[in-house]
Amino acid sequence: MPAAQVRSMVTGRHAMANEIKILSATGVLGSGFREETLQRAMALGPAFIGADSGSTDPGPYYLGSGDNLFSDSACKRDLRLMLLAGRAAKIPVIVGSACTGGADAQLERLADIAREIAREEKLSFKLATIASEQDKGYLKKKLREGKITPLANAPVFDEAVIDRSAHIVGMCGIEPYVEALQNGAEVILAGRSSDTSIFAALPVMQGFNPATVWHMAKILECGAACVVLRKYPDCMFATVTNDHFIVEPPNPEYRCDPVSVASHNLYENSTPYELVEPSGVLNTVNARYEAVSDRAVRVSGSTFKPASRYTIKLEGVELAGYQSIIIGAVRDPIILRQLEPWLDGLVKASKDRIRAVFGADVESQYRLDVRVFGKNAAMGPLEPETGIGHEVGLLFQMTAPSQALATSLMKSVGHMAVHYPVPEWSGLITSIAFPYSPPEIARGPSYRFNVNHVVAPASPLEMFRIGYEKV
Amino acid sequence: MAKLWQVAKLIRSKNAGPFELTFDIIFKDRATYEKARDAKIINALWFAKIYRLSPEKVMVIEYDAASAIKVTIPRPVISGDVDDTDVFGGQQYGPLVDLEVPEG
Numbered sequence: 001m002p003a004a005q006v007r008s009m010v011t012g013r014h015a016m017a018n019e020i021k022i023l024s025a026t027g028v029l030g031s032g033f034r035e036e037t038l039q040r041a042m043a044l045g046p047a048f049i050g051a052d053s054g055s056t057d058p059g060p061y062y063l064g065s066g067d068n069l070f071s072d073s074a075c076k077r078d079l080r081l082m083l084l085a086g087r088a089a090k091i092p093v094i095v096g097s098a099c100t101g102g103a104d105a106q107l108e109r110l111a112d113i114a115r116e117i118a119r120e121e122k123l124s125f126k127l128a129t130i131a132s133e134q135d136k137g138y139l140k141k142k143l144r145e146g147k148i149t150p151l152a153n154a155p156v157f158d159e160a161v162i163d164r165s166a167h168i169v170g171m172c173g174i175e176p177y178v179e180a181l182q183n184g185a186e187v188i189l190a191g192r193s194s195d196t197s198i199f200a201a202l203p204v205m206q207g208f209n210p211a212t213v214w215h216m217a218k219i220l221e222c223g224a225a226c227v228v229l230r231k232y233p234d235c236m237f238a239t240v241t242n243d244h245f246i247v248e249p250p251n252p253e254y255r256c257d258p259v260s261v262a263s264h265n266l267y268e269n270s271t272p273y274e275l276v277e278p279s280g281v282l283n284t285v286n287a288r289y290e291a292v293s294d295r296a297v298r299v300s301g302s303t304f305k306p307a308s309r310y311t312i313k314l315e316g317v318e319l320a321g322y323q324s325i326i327i328g329a330v331r332d333p334i335i336l337r338q339l340e341p342w343l344d345g346l347v348k349a350s351k352d353r354i355r356a357v358f359g360a361d362v363e364s365q366y367r368l369d370v371r372v373f374g375k376n377a378a379m380g381p382l383e384p385e386t387g388i389g390h391e392v393g394l395l396f397q398m399t400a401p402s403q404a405l406a407t408s409l410m411k412s413v414g415h416m417a418v419h420y421p422v423p424e425w426s427g428l429i430t431s432i433a434f435p436y437s438p439p440e441i442a443r444g445p446s447y448r449f450n451v452n453h454v455v456a457p458a459s460p461l462e463m464f465r466i467g468y469e470k471v
Numbered sequence: 472m473a474k475l476w477q478v479a480k481l482i483r484s485k486n487a488g489p490f491e492l493t494f495d496i497i498f499k500d501r502a503t504y505e506k507a508r509d510a511k512i513i514n515a516l517w518f519a520k521i522y523r524l525s526p527e528k529v530m531v532i533e534y535d536a537a538s539a540i541k542v543t544i545p546r547p548v549i550s551g552d553v554d555d556t557d558v559f560g561g562q563q564y565g566p567l568v569d570l571e572v573p574e575g
Contacts, residue, residue, distance in 0.1 A: 056486075056488060056489050056550070057486055057550075057559060058558065058559070059489075059550055059551030059558040060489070060550070060551040060552075061551065151490075152490065152491060152545070153490040153491060153545040153546065154490065155490075155549070258536075259497075259536075259537050259538065262534075262536035262537040263481075263495075263497055263537040263539065265534075265536075265537075266493075266495045266497070266534065266537060266539055266541055267485070267495075268485055268486065268487055268488075268493070269487055269493070270487040270488075270491050270493055270530070270543040271530070271532055271541070271543065272532065272534045272536070272537070272539075272541060273532070273534075284536075287536065289536055320552065320553050321553070367553070369553070369554075371556070376556075377556060378556055378557055378562040378563070378565070379556060379557075379562070379563060379565065380547075380548075380554070380556040381523075382522055382523055382547060382563075384521065384566050397553075399553055446551075446553060447551065448549065448551070448552050448553070449489040449490070449549050449550060449551065449552070452488070452489070452490045
């Protein structure tokens with residue numbers, strides 16, 4: 001199909017076409033893609049350019065602090081190329097889960113980057129922003145009404161948790177995107193969003209089979225992750241018809257095969273057979289993955305079951321405390337032979353010293369942990385191996401209600417630790433190699449994920465605020 | 472007998488969200504996968520012992536489309552919490568690598 005005809009579908013002025021082409025710029029905005037790959041993909045006539053910008057994968061810090069996993073410069077580089085390509089072809093650019101966490105301040109940060117690019121490149125477009133952060137009063141009301149229910153392995157969620165939370169976001173479905181597209185948005189930036197909704201909104205809006213579309217969206221949301229060997233992040237491309245889609249990497253160095261595409265359903269997903277979305281569940285049990293060339297794969301056969309109850313997943317974080325850490329190494333074989341009792345003694349002596357300096361009241365305010373690299377730092381208490389090598393790394397970790405207190409307490413630990421004795425040596429020893437001066441490092445705030453629940457809103461748009469502006 | 476790493480093209484662990492941990496074992500070829508699958512070498516009881524949780528919390532999924540076996544468990548500690556050792560959950564598959572499996 002000629003590109004012009006595909007583009008006309010976006011405006012909805014013509015009858016529904018029999019296929020739609022979709023470009024995923026990269027797996028996560030800021031991780032990059034090759035400019036020449038984007039150009040090659042644009043020549044194929046995509047109906048829009050999408051990219052995800054967030055995840056809970058790097059941990060709770062980003063939603064808690066408002067910081068971004070990637071630098072603003074890296075996001076700006078990717079978004080600039082996407083906006084230039086999108087405006088030149090007059091197709092929408094859609095980015096979801098702004099700046100890692102998708103909270104309101106992170107959405108605003110991404111919108112600022114887009115406005116800056118528009119000024120620099122003299123671009124003009126209708127921008128829609130979809131805000132996903134949730135009002136605490138609204139959530140308490142929903143909780144009282146019994147409209148908030150737990151997902152797998154969920155922690156307790158009550159009004160006290162809501163009050164303690166730094167930020168709680170709702171993961172939007174396709175509906176706010178569809179609303180924005182129907183209102184003529186040319187660029188859509190969303191706060192927290194289901195990754196797949198970024199790619200599913202426009203095709204579902206145009207009437208394509210939701211089963212085909214959601215499966216395509218799952219494959220495309222990670223960019224080039226579904227290729228046989230992903231050497232660097234890059235774009236991915238799919239052509240969707242009503243009963244199948246074909247995924248083919250626009251980068252000629254990459255190829256997909258049926259196993260690489262099927263394997264992608266495993267990634268970061270508790271089951272490859274189900275993908276739960278606000279409006280229903282994609283089921284891939286009967287999906288077929290067939291090679292159409294040595295680098296393109298045809299996918300068909302999935303089903304989509306609309307949900308009996310529309311739900312929005314919540315993500316929230318609360319402050320766990322401020323941390324100070326010390327990194328050190330132990331090499332003395334005499335100490336290593338008695339590492340555990342030596343560390344136990346060291347921790348006890350440090351706590352005694354802290355009590356002597358700060359008083360007994362401080363005891364309930366902090367926790368001191370020691371991680372032993374070379375023993376069980378990766379798996380903790382689950383580590384089945386018991387041996388250690390010729391040296392170990394130590395990570396002392398102090399957690400307290402303020403950075404000042406965490407740092408002060410850690411100074412006592414550092415001095416106690418570096419000279420803690422063993423019975424075999426007489427005289428003062430220096431028992432830990434510190435790579436840094438000062439040894440203690442302020443790690444700042446530490447956050448904790450505290451919600452794994454869904455809300456049943458009165459409507460799919462109720463929890464999201466869409467703003468429009470002419471940029 | 473071969474070791475699991477010798478017959479797998481990928482053994483990995485990863486968060487499935489902050490509250491679940493998932494393991495993927497993707498086999499090099501269909502025949503070996505089918506043998507491992509049918510021999511039930513990766514089963515809930517064995518997995519529960521290694522990762523110290525009750526077997527009913529272990530979900531083992533056979534995924535023929537990718538010649539893969541997937542195991543999902545509740546995360547021992549919520550991702551990034553003060554006690555967590557592995558924010559991405561990416562280095563929790565170590566004990567699986569040298570598991571003995573029937574050869575294809």
